[in-house]
Structures are given as structure tokens and as C-alpha cells.
Amino acid sequence: MKRVAPFLIPLALFFVLAAFLLRGLWLNPREVPSPLIGKPAPLFTLPALHDKKPFSSKDLLGQVWIMNVWASWCAPCRLEHPLFNDLAAQKLVPIVGLNYKDAPEAARRWLAELGDPYLVSVIDNDGRAGIDFGVYGVPETFVIDRHGVIRHKHIGPVTPEAMRERIIPLVRELQAKP
Amino acid sequence: MRALYFLAALLLAATLATTSEPIGAQQSATEAGSTARFTLDDPIVSRREYELAQNLRCLVCQNESIAKSNAPLAVELREVLREQVAAGRSNEEIIAFMTARYGDFVLFRPPLRASTAVLWFGPFALLAVGAFIAFRVLRTRRALAAQEPLTEAERARAAELLRSGESAK
Numbered sequence: 112m113k114r115v116a117p118f119l120i121p122l123a124l125f126f127v128l129a130a131f132l133l134r135g136l137w138l139n140p141r142e143v144p145s146p147l148i149g150k151p152a153p154l155f156t157l158p159a160l161h162d163k164k165p166f167s168s169k170d171l172l173g174q175v176w177i178m179n180v181w182a183s184w185c186a187p188c189r190l191e192h193p194l195f196n197d198l199a200a201q202k203l204v205p206i207v208g209l210n211y212k213d214a215p216e217a218a219r220r221w222l223a224e225l226g227d228p229y230l231v232s233v234i235d236n237d238g239r240a241g242i243d244f245g246v247y248g249v250p251e252t253f254v255i256d257r258h259g260v261i262r263h264k265h266i267g268p269v270t271p272e273a274m275r276e277r278i279i280p281l282v283r284e285l286q287a288k289p
Numbered sequence: 290m291r292a293l294y295f296l297a298a299l300l301l302a303a304t305l306a307t308t309s310e311p312i313g314a315q316q317s318a319t320e321a322g323s324t325a326r327f328t329l330d331d332p333i334v335s336r337r338e339y340e341l342a343q344n345l346r347c348l349v350c351q352n353e354s355i356a357k358s359n360a361p362l363a364v365e366l367r368e369v370l371r372e373q374v375a376a377g378r379s380n381e382e383i384i385a386f387m388t389a390r391y392g393d394f395v396l397f398r399p400p401l402r403a404s405t406a407v408l409w410f411g412p413f414a415l416l417a418v419g420a421f422i423a424f425r426v427l428r429t430r431r432a433l434a435a436q437e438p439l440t441e442a443e444r445a446r447a448a449e450l451l452r453s454g455e456s457a458k
Contacts, residue, residue, distance in 0.1 A: 143348060146392040212361065238365045245390040247348035247362055 145245050145264045152178075152253065152261045153243035157233035160210050160218055166233050168207070171255070175285045177206045177278070178253040179229070180241060182213040183221035185249040191268035192225050198274065199228030204282045208232030211241050211249050254278060256285045338374045342367055344397050345387055354397065 156167040179195060181188045195206055208229035210218045215234055222232070235241050244253065245264075254263040263281055265273055342356035349360035355367055366387075373383050387395045399405045439447070 140351065143394045144392060146389060238361070239369075242362075242365060242369060242390060245392075247391065 141248070142266050143247070145261075147245050147261050148264060150261060151259050152255045153240070154259075155233070155235075155240040155243070157235060157240060160208070160215060160222075160232040160234055163234075166231050168259075171205065171207070172259050173257055175204055175257055175282055176230075176255050177204055177282070178209055178244075178255060179206055180209045180211050180244070180246050180249050180251040180253075181232075182211045182249050183217040184213065185211075187268040188250045189225065191250055191252075191270075192228075194269055194271060194274050195228040196226045198279070203279065204286070205230040209235050209240060209244075209246075211235050211246065212238045252278070254281050254285070257288070335374060337380070338370055341374070341380060341383060342370055345370075345384075346395050346397055348391055348395065 152168065154168050156165050156169075158164065159166045177198075181192075198204070199206060206229050208231070210232045212235065218232070218234075222229075233240075238246075244251075248266065250268055252265040252269055253261055256262050262285060263277065265278065269278065339356060343354045345355045345366065347353045347355045347358035347360055347363040347366070349362050350358050353360075353363075355363040355370070357363075369386075370383065373386065378386075384396070393399060393402075393405075399408060401409055
């Protein structure tokens with residue numbers, strides 16, 4: 112026993128290190144866990160994209176809603192957009208768009224071209240509402256419950272799997288709660 | 290003499306390297322478009338602001354501080370920082386504002402918590418383990434060295450063995 116131990120120690124250390132590094136291969140360093148999950152969503156009142164009238168997120172209290180941060184300059188937004196069109200067609204949950212640092216003209220054109228799944232899109236011209244939500248990349252998607260608490264944040268384009276297995280079930284679950 | 294010159298040059302380079310950053314921050318007007326940092330249209334308000342910005346991570350280009358990054362988010366966060374410094378907020382308040390939105394990840398200096406204890410104390414624990422092993426090895430060696438020296442007869446036998454080994458070649 113005592114004779115084998117010395118060379119087994121580095122070997123064991125190697126396997127421990129290898130296990131950690133292997134785990135690291137499957138982690139995405141760009142996905143920073145949000146400290147806002149379980150916290151009340153920051154309130155905003157911003158001009159709506161289509162008519163410039165102020166829209167307040169307070170109006171959504173009492174219902175589950177989704178906030179999708181998008182911009183016409185954002186390529187991955189195009190990728191996830193059909194999924195939001197589908198979701199809107201289901202009439203399951205209101206989707207609010209936060210049009211992040213975009214030119215309103217270009218944003219309206221983008222929606223005309225690709226379809227508008229949003230109850231309303233609001234203009235976050237200087238990105239301040241985005242900062243309040245801890246947005247650091249576009250697209251990002253938040254699920255917010257009846258009490259205005261952020262329950263989920265998806266970073267990057269929503270995939271069909273994420274929509275089917277995480278977002279929609281969570282919305283249904285939150286809607287079932289009082 | 291050459292060594293002395295070399296040393297002087299090295300010292301000069303070191304001072305330049307450590308002081309050039311804040312200076313560069315104010316004089317980078319000519320490179321405003323290409324480089325980041327605080328630029329002309331992005332005027333520096335105070336040293337405190339710069340130091341705060343240096344310790345905050347830009348979340349877009351994750352290994353750069355918001356003081357250096359050119360990403361739109363970093364520019365925006367610098368603006369927020371400037372406003373808050375101008376409004377007289379304390380460093381703690383500003384850092385709390387940032388971590389409330391982006392988490393501890395935004396800090397280059399991770400705070401001491403249960404989840405970061407390994408990060409803070411791990412190296413010391415490894416050092417202690419290494420020191421313990423080194424101590425054990427050295428003690429065994431010292432014990433070997435302290436053993437009785439060879440007797441005259443043993444010495445002769447060793448010499449004979451060495452000789453026979455040589456002739457066998």
C-alpha cells in the first residue's frame with residue numbers, strides 16, 4: 112500500500128484536474144448568472160415604437176409577461192424571431208419588446224419585414240432600461256410573473272428547445288399560480 | 290557599466306508603464322475613434338471615477354475593464370458612473386448599483402463569500418500542503434545523511450566493486 116501511494120497521488124490529482132477542465136468545456140463563459148432572478152423587475156416608462164406614446168411596465172402587473180430585448184442591428188435576433196411569432200400566434204402570453212439602442216425607423220422596417228409578435232415595443236434609445244435589467248448583449252429574454260418578479264432570463268437567441276422546454280412551461284406554471 | 294544602463298532603462302520603462310495609463314486616458318484625443326478608454330467626447334471627471342471604472346468588468350468583452358473597453362455597453366456604463374460620481378454617490382453605492390444589475394461577475398476583485406472561499410484561500414492551502422511535503426522529504430533526507438559513515442572495510446569493498454564494474458566494460 113505504502114509503495115504504490117507516491118505515484119498514485121499525482122495520477123489522482125491529474126484526474127481531479129481533468130474532471131474540472133472537462134466540466135469547463137460545457138460551460139459558457141458568456142452566460143453570466145443574473146442577480147435579478149427572483150427580484151422585482153425594474154419599472155420603466157418608455158415611448159412605444161409605433162406611436163411614441165409612453166408605455167409603463169406597471170400596466171403589466173397582475174399578468175405573466177415576457178420581455179424580449181431586440182434590435183434591428185442584431186443578427187441573432189433574426190434567428191429567434193420566428194419563435195416569438197409562433198408564441199404570439201398561440202396567444203399564450205403578452206410579449207413586450209425592448210428595442211435596444213436602435214434607430215426607430217430601422218426597427219419599424221424590421222418588424223414590417225419579419226412580423227411583429229409584440230404587444231408593444233418600447234424604445235430604449237440610450238440603453239438605460241437595458242442597464243437596469245442587467246442586459247449586456249442582445250437578444251435577451253425575461254419571464255416576469257404576476258407580481259412583477261423576474262423568474263427567468265435567457266441570454267442569447269432563444270432556441271426551439273429553450274422555448275419548448277423552459278420558457279413555455281414556466282409561463283404556464285406561473286399563470287397557474289395566483 | 291552596461292548592466293547599470295540596462296537597469297536604469299528598465300526602471301524608466303517601469304515608471305512609464307505604471308504612469309502612462311491615467312495620462313493616456315486624458316490625452317487620447319487623437320486616437321478617440323480607434324481606442325477606447327476615456328476620450329475627449331467622454332471626458333474624465335476624476336481619478337476616483339477612473340479607478341472605479343478600472344475595477345469594473347465590461348460584460349461584453351469580458352477581460353477588459355469598462356475603463357478600457359470600447360464596447361457600447363462600456364461607454365454607457367462609464368456615463369452612468371460619471372453621473373453617479375457627479376451626484377456624489379460613494380464608491381460603495383456605485384459598486385452596489387453595478388452588482389445589483391450584473392452580479393459579482395462585474396467586479397474584477399471578487400468579494401470574500403462562502404462561494405469564493407476556495408478562490409481566496411485555495412492557493413494558501415496548496416502552499417501549506419506543498420510545505421508539508423517538502424518538510425517530510427527534507428526530514429527523511431537529513432535522517433539518511435546523518436547515518437553512520439562507512440567503515441574502512443566497507444569503503445574498500447565499495448572501491449573493489451566499482452573497479453570490477455569498470456573492467457567489465
